[in-house]
Amino acid sequence: MAWDWEKLQKRQQAAGRGTAPPDLDQVMDRFRNLRSKLPAGSILIALAVIGWLLSGIYIVAPDEVGVVKRFGAMAYITGPGPHYHLPYPIETVMKPIVTQVRRAEIGFRTVSQAQTARYQAVPRESLMLTGDENIVDIQFIVQYKVKDPPAYLFNVFDPNKTVQDAAEASMRQVVGKSNIDEALTTGKFKLQQETKTLLQAVLDSYGAGLDVVTVQLQDVHPPQAVIEAFKDVASAKEDQNKFINDAEGYRNDILPKAKGKAAEVVNQSLGYRESKINYAKGDASRFTQVLSEYLKAKDITEKRLYLEAMEEVLKHSTKIIVGSEIGRQVLPLLPLGGNLPSAASQREAAK
Numbered sequence: 001m002a003w004d005w006e007k008l009q010k011r012q013q014a015a016g017r018g019t020a021p022p023d024l025d026q027v028m029d030r031f032r033n034l035r036s037k038l039p040a041g042s043i044l045i046a047l048a049v050i051g052w053l054l055s056g057i058y059i060v061a062p063d064e065v066g067v068v069k070r071f072g073a074m075a076y077i078t079g080p081g082p083h084y085h086l087p088y089p090i091e092t093v094m095k096p097i098v099t100q101v102r103r104a105e106i107g108f109r110t111v112s113q114a115q116t117a118r119y120q121a122v123p124r125e126s127l128m129l130t131g132d133e134n135i136v137d138i139q140f141i142v143q144y145k146v147k148d149p150p151a152y153l154f155n156v157f158d159p160n161k162t163v164q165d166a167a168e169a170s171m172r173q174v175v176g177k178s179n180i181d182e183a184l185t186t187g188k189f190k191l192q193q194e195t196k197t198l199l200q201a202v203l204d205s206y207g208a209g210l211d212v213v214t215v216q217l218q219d220v221h222p223p224q225a226v227i228e229a230f231k232d233v234a235s236a237k238e239d240q241n242k243f244i245n246d247a248e249g250y251r252n253d254i255l256p257k258a259k260g261k262a263a264e265v266v267n268q269s270l271g272y273r274e275s276k277i278n279y280a281k282g283d284a285s286r287f288t289q290v291l292s293e294y295l296k297a298k299d300i301t302e303k304r305l306y307l308e309a310m311e312e313v314l315k316h317s318t319k320i321i322v323g324s325e326i327g328r329q330v331l332p333l334l335p336l337g338g339n340l341p342s343a344a345s346q347r348e349a350a351k
Contacts (some may be wrong), residue, residue, distance in 0.1 A: 026228035056087040063099040065149045068092070074150050094153055098146045101213055104163045106171070108218070127223065128172050134180040138220050140192075142167045142199065143213040151209025162208060163199075167215070170198040179185075180222075188217050 060081050066078035067086045069092050085091040107126030107232075112118040126137050142163055146152045156162045174194045178187055196215040203210050207312040221227060293300040 045259070048200070051088050056085045056091065056333045057186075058083055058085065058093050058095075058280040060095055061097075063097050064095040065098050067094045067096065067149050067153055069094065070281060075116050077149065096146055096152060098149060098151045101145055102160065102163075104144070104160055105139075106142065106164055106168050107137070114322065125168055128175045130175055130183055131177050132179040135223050135226075136175065136180055136183050137176065137223055138191075139218045140167075140171065140195075141216050141218060143216070144210045145213055146209060147211040148209030151207050153209075155209060159208060159210065161217060162206065166202045166206075167199050168204060171195045173198060177307060184220055184222070188220060192217055223259040270315070290294065 029278060058066065060078055060080045064080065066074045066083060068078065070086070070090065075091065083093075085093055108119045108121050108123075110117060111120050115179045121139070123137070126139050128136055128138055131138055135159045152159060171191070174191055175183060178191065196212050199215065200212045203212065222229075289310055290301070290305075
């Protein structure tokens with residue numbers, strides 16, 4: 001984005017930290033007046049003075065802001081383009097780059113930027129104590145930009161070292177409020193955001209003139225001395241989760257079957273109950289109908305019921321019952337070596 005240097009210049013002037021730059025035309029007019037009054041022998045001195053005055057011309061690049069110092073104190077700021085300041089040693093100019101995203105490494109240092117980058121760990125920065133009294137090794141970077149050039153140039157001696165120290169202190173404070181499981185797994189984004197907020201507040205309190213762009217974790221792991229034990233714990237937790245998932249899968253498989261079997265038994269019981277009720281109602285209705293017919297003709301009904309009962313009882317009997325009068329006329333000769341045919345078989349044979 002374009003640097004709003006005019007707004008920054010107005011803010012600096014309102015704070016009484018600078019004055020407007022000298023007008024180049026006025027300087028040249030004064031020089032011409034001075035030249036007209038000099039004798040001819042002073043031309044060399046005049047040329048030297050001109051060269052000295054021209055040394056105050058400077059150009060500010062598009063990604064820079066010019067900060068002019070007058071006798072060592074900040075006087076005013078200028079934006080991109082050509083400008084003029086009073087020559088040295090009256091005024092000097094500093095041109096910090098304000099659009100560059102700078103980088104600070106905490107817990108490690110980049111040794112080589114070759115095709116395969118090499119890094120060197122810095123344990124005194126990366127080893128931190130968590131809230132549950134465990135040690136965790138955290139390596140991260142901080143990206144930041146200049147938002148107030150005069151403050152960046154004059155308020156802190158070494159901005160990059162200041163960012164490193166403040167970032168390390170901020171991360172330690174945030175990690176000290178978290179447990180180790182959170183720092184190693186799901187809490188990384190939270191660590192980054194809280195550290196960024198706290199670091200920005202610290203830098204603002206220093207008046208460093210810096211804006212924290214992002215805090216990015218590079219590597220978070222237990223110390224090397226206990227990393228194998230942490231791997232065993234992680235494996236045990238994975239096994240625990242696997243067993244839990246297997247148990248839940250078995251439960252999800254067996255519960256529907258059990259519920260289906262229970263519903264089947266309930267439905268069968270309801271069907272059996274309905275059938276028994278209907279059978280009982282049918283028997284009661286049949287008994288009621290028989291009772292009504294019996295009341296109409298008791299003798300006939302009793303005889304019919306008797307005959308129906310005897311027919312049902314003697315249907316499979318092998319005995320032959322002969323009346324007394326008919327028995328006198330029948331020769332009582334029975335087969336002694338075999339079974340007599342049943343009444344049902346006799347009826348079938350008669351057909």
